[in-house]
């Protein structure tokens with residue numbers, strides 16, 4: 126029952142011997158984040174997750190909820206790249222980025238002068254970041270990297286197609302500052318490992 130750790134030896138007490146029940150504030154080093162954290166007992170583990178971690182957890186919950194509502198029911202180990210694509214297309218209905226159809230007169234205009242009936246979609250950058258977070262979350266939840274559906278080839282190809290089409294449709298360039306020689310892109314249809322589905 127004597128699990129109480131001995132008190133740390135007092136630091137260089139310059140002429141002043143602190144009593145055994147000294148005020149702990151006097152010996153606590155200055156921490157900038159101690160304003161609103163009432164439990165300073167464990168100072169080695171960060172207690173505030175980053176915005177990235179929060180977003181990753183929200184994304185993961187969204188995906189798990191999507192799986193629960195899926196018809197037919199879908200469990201995580203059954204999940205393939207094709208299901209990830211389904212999920213991404215499902216998210217498009219919540220998108221806020223106008224992506225013009227090729228038949229729209231505003232196709233390719235970054236700032237269209239009038240409204241048009243083209244759909245709102247998820248921007249490529251959002252999808253790309255989302256897939257990155259979900260890919261990490263999948264492995265953090267015990268998924269094997271070699272079976273990670275978010276790293277599937279079909280998902281990579283889909284993202285590339287979305288990027289290229291949105292770049293054309295909106296007249297914006299997604300090219301990074303790194304200059305690369307234009308190489309011929311051969312787009313192959315994604316392998317249908319779950320059969321054609323609409």
Ligand SMILES: [Zn+2]
Pocket residue numbers: 224225226229230231232241242243
């Ligand atoms: Zn349009």
